[in-house]
Amino acid sequence: MRFRTISVLDIPCAVAESGSTYCWGGLSTAPVAVPRRNRSEHGVFGARTCDLTADSTVVCWDFEDSSASVRTVPGGLRFARLALGEFACGLTSGGAAYCWGESVPGRPENPVSAERRWEPYRVAPDVRFRSIHPLWRSVCGLTLEGAPYCWGEGGPLLPGVPERQVAPAPVRIPVERPLVSLTFGRIHACGLTADGAAYCWGSNGWGQLGDGTNAERPGAVRVAEPAAPGATNIPGPPVLHRPTVSEWVLPPGYDSTRAYPVIVFLPPTLGPATHPMGRYTTAVADHVVMLPRDTVFRDDFSDTEEFSEVFPRFERGVLADLAAFAAAHRVDTTRVVLAGFGGGGDLAWTIAQRNPTRFAGAIVMGSPAGFRGPPANLQTLAQRRARFFFALGDGEAPARLRGVRATMALLQRSGIEHRFETIPESDHVPAPAAMFAQALAFVLGPR
CATH class of the missing domain: 2.130.10.30 (Regulator of chromosome condensation 1/beta-lactamase-inhibitor protein II)
Incomplete structure (x- = not known):
């Protein structure tokens, strides 16, 4: 037919x-x-x-x-x-x-x-x-x-x-x-x-x-007029565009001889990773920032099977881009932090758990943090003194709050350092800039 x-x-x-x-x-x-x-x-x-x-x-x-x-x-x-x-x-x-x-x-x-x-x-x-x-x-x-x-x-x-x-x-x-x-x-x-x-x-x-x-x-x-032949319309702060899934934003006054800490912003649901980057520009001013160029959709979190097909794509891209960037630039590979809100928070928590030797910790906002990796990975996170910071609005959905409480109980039993803060008079929102700065100082602070 x-x-x-x-x-x-x-x-x-x-x-x-x-x-x-x-x-x-x-x-x-x-x-x-x-x-x-x-x-x-x-x-x-x-x-x-x-x-x-x-x-x-x-x-x-x-x-x-x-x-x-x-x-x-x-x-x-x-x-x-x-x-x-x-x-x-x-x-x-x-x-x-x-x-x-x-x-x-x-x-x-x-x-x-x-x-x-x-x-x-x-x-x-x-x-x-x-x-x-x-x-x-x-x-x-x-x-x-x-x-x-x-x-x-x-x-x-x-x-x-x-x-x-x-x-x-x-x-x-x-x-x-x-x-x-x-x-x-x-x-x-x-x-x-x-x-x-x-x-x-x-x-x-x-x-x-x-x-x-x-x-x-x-x-x-x-829509603007097209750029002249050979020109570009690439805007914003100093950005290294690579033939991969990420952009890299360099700090003001970037010093190529210095090993900077790295923040990986995972994209929120239906939004680009540049959303949190714009909110926290001051807090990350002395860091190299990685922005995966991919999108998370609500359907990606509809059930465990859907999510199990999504996070490996981000995980592969993040790990490959970190390795490629570290091979060409000086960065402190012991001080790499994952951060995200909503769907990005789910990805940050999941990728950090699955790769316990690669990240110093994660900042997880607006996420129930429901993924559970192998117990041996939790032991490795505890041994390496990884740290996790969780932030939820005080009016968040009860399911997210229950999920974070269960995760914090798991971290407590595993001996992993963590903190939890509520965002006053808010529901499903990213952490304020001042709270994010505190989270970053906690995760990357002296051990």
Whole structure:
């Protein structure tokens, strides 16, 4: 069988040359024909497939439902556009936006029952859209006037809304000029104006915004003109770019004859390693800093199996880059510290445990530190007098607090030095700069 188009999310679905739709996964490991409709648009959300029909209704088929029944989205609505992702959204001809699924950003009840997930919920009732984009736990749209809006779980796509906080109402993304289209990555977005100018917003740790910097921006910025042939737009402090997974930031007044201590910042979930680097610039001013150029996603920590596939990639990159840098520059290989927040904290704790002779310790922020390595590694950490510093907001999720307490009990039994500090009036946030400086002094302090 040959197909014209294919869409993939939790399950794949494809439209054959005959016009029939087939899906597989979920209840069937082989392609199954989806009941045919006179469709104008088709797509996948979760483990479901939906069609926008010629009469402007939307019909969906649940691939996890053994009855394999087709459902018409209720409410008597007529749609002009269909957009699918982790949930489904439709736009009426007047630009009104409706979404449905288990969890819809902005809906008061999340998640809803299996039956109610088909009920369309009017999102952003005061705004009219020309396009809408369901994303991971958030949604963005472009208004009829060309203004981008986003709402849902905070992060790089919602400037000013911290990760794990929720913006229930649309947040307007500042942009100088009206846009006519939008496109999205996991942690940044871009749009075009009518005359072809490009504007981007979101994470800029790798220069994704194209403005010639790595700086975080409060809104969309215009993409800069390309560099002249032979020139570069590499911004920031002195950085050694290597053909590996990391960047190296040298301290001001770098002395090539001196053996500097090294801090390895592991990237937080959905963000680049430059995020903590920018927060702690003063504290690390007399250190060489390593910034792995990779991204951690929430799905990477969904279960032990997922994480077991992620941390070896970072571990190999960190160890290889440390060896390569130490071979060409003087660094104090006995004073290498791992540090990270959120997913980066999980990686710092895990890599330090798995390599007890390579690191002086770790600074672990916003992480339950749940990984458990071999007992012999804990003995080696104790013998080498490695140190660990943990920091959590006093309003953190109880599971993270329980995890850190269990880890500290393990370190206590193993005779490994450690400290724990709470961040006042905070939930899931990195340590303040002053606390990080204290953590660094503790981990690298005299034995």
